[in-house]
Amino acid sequence: MRLFRNNSLTVVLLLLFGATIVGQWLTGWQVATADALQHGRAATSLMNYTQSPEFLSSVFENWESEFLQMSAYVVLTAMLIQRGSSESKDPDSPPRDADLAAQASKPGAPAILRKGRLARALYARSLGIALFLLFLLSFVMHWTQSARAAAIEAKDHGEAALSTIAYLGDPQLWFESFQNWQSEFLSTAVLVLLSIFLRQKESPESKAVAASHAHTGD
Missing domain, CATH: 1.20.5 (Single alpha-helices involved in coiled-coils or other helix-helix interfaces)
Structure with a gap:
């Protein structure tokens, strides 16, 4: 249990x-x-x-947009601020991850932090890197499976099919991607803004219910 x-x-x-x-x-x-x-x-x-390419394309089309949203969000929240939002770091607080070489000796700190400067630099950005690589993998799968689906449809209509490489420039591929990407960025922006004024009791994605609207961070 x-x-x-x-x-x-x-x-x-x-x-x-x-x-x-x-x-x-x-x-x-x-x-x-x-x-x-x-x-x-x-x-x-x-x-x-x-x-089938129809099923695989639809799956990876959605995964692609989710991993793009998450990778962008992880990286942007490291650099940008929204005062009052639970989704933003507090601009008035000191950097949390300064001097990682010194922090490597803390009890429970990941052992990789003691492997040298390059290892620390990569590990310090590993979440964003991993999510971006998952986005790239999903995009490639969406692109290639959409190309397969388009080729089958072209054949059914007696038309010449585009090569996989040529399909990368087809508006249909980008229409499928952009229609998902825009919704992900909109929903993330709405969450950032709503978390300034609204609360969800006991959720780490929300500020404490009694916190002021100006309070930034969780």
Whole structure:
């Protein structure tokens, strides 16, 4: 029970992820089956749909925007301020991560901080780097699977298909990306601003309920 309590946030989020991606998978297959029958084609099996560019493209299109949002947010909050927001560091507080070489000797400090200046510099930015790499990987998967889907559609209409490289310049790819990116940045900006004036009791994403609107940080 303690194991679940200590990891309950991750467990619940992963369960929600599992339930929703299965929902996307099953409903997407139903849509693809209905579309195939409408156009006089044989319906694809559920397992074949799992490997289809339509399904993979839609999955990675969404993952791409989420990882872009998170990587940008992690990096921007390290550099920029929104006074009064729980999502911002306090501009009047001293730097939290100054002199990492000295902080490496603190009890419980990650051992990598004692591996030299380069190791410290990389580790100090490792979260942003990891999220950005996940964004790049998701973007590549979205791009290549969208190119495959476009090639299949072009073939069905007797048209010449673009190569994967050429598809990188196709407006459809960027339309799919931008429509997700803009919503991620908007929702993040709304969270930053609403957290100045609104509260969520006991949430680390909110200031204390009794904190003043001017208080910045958690």
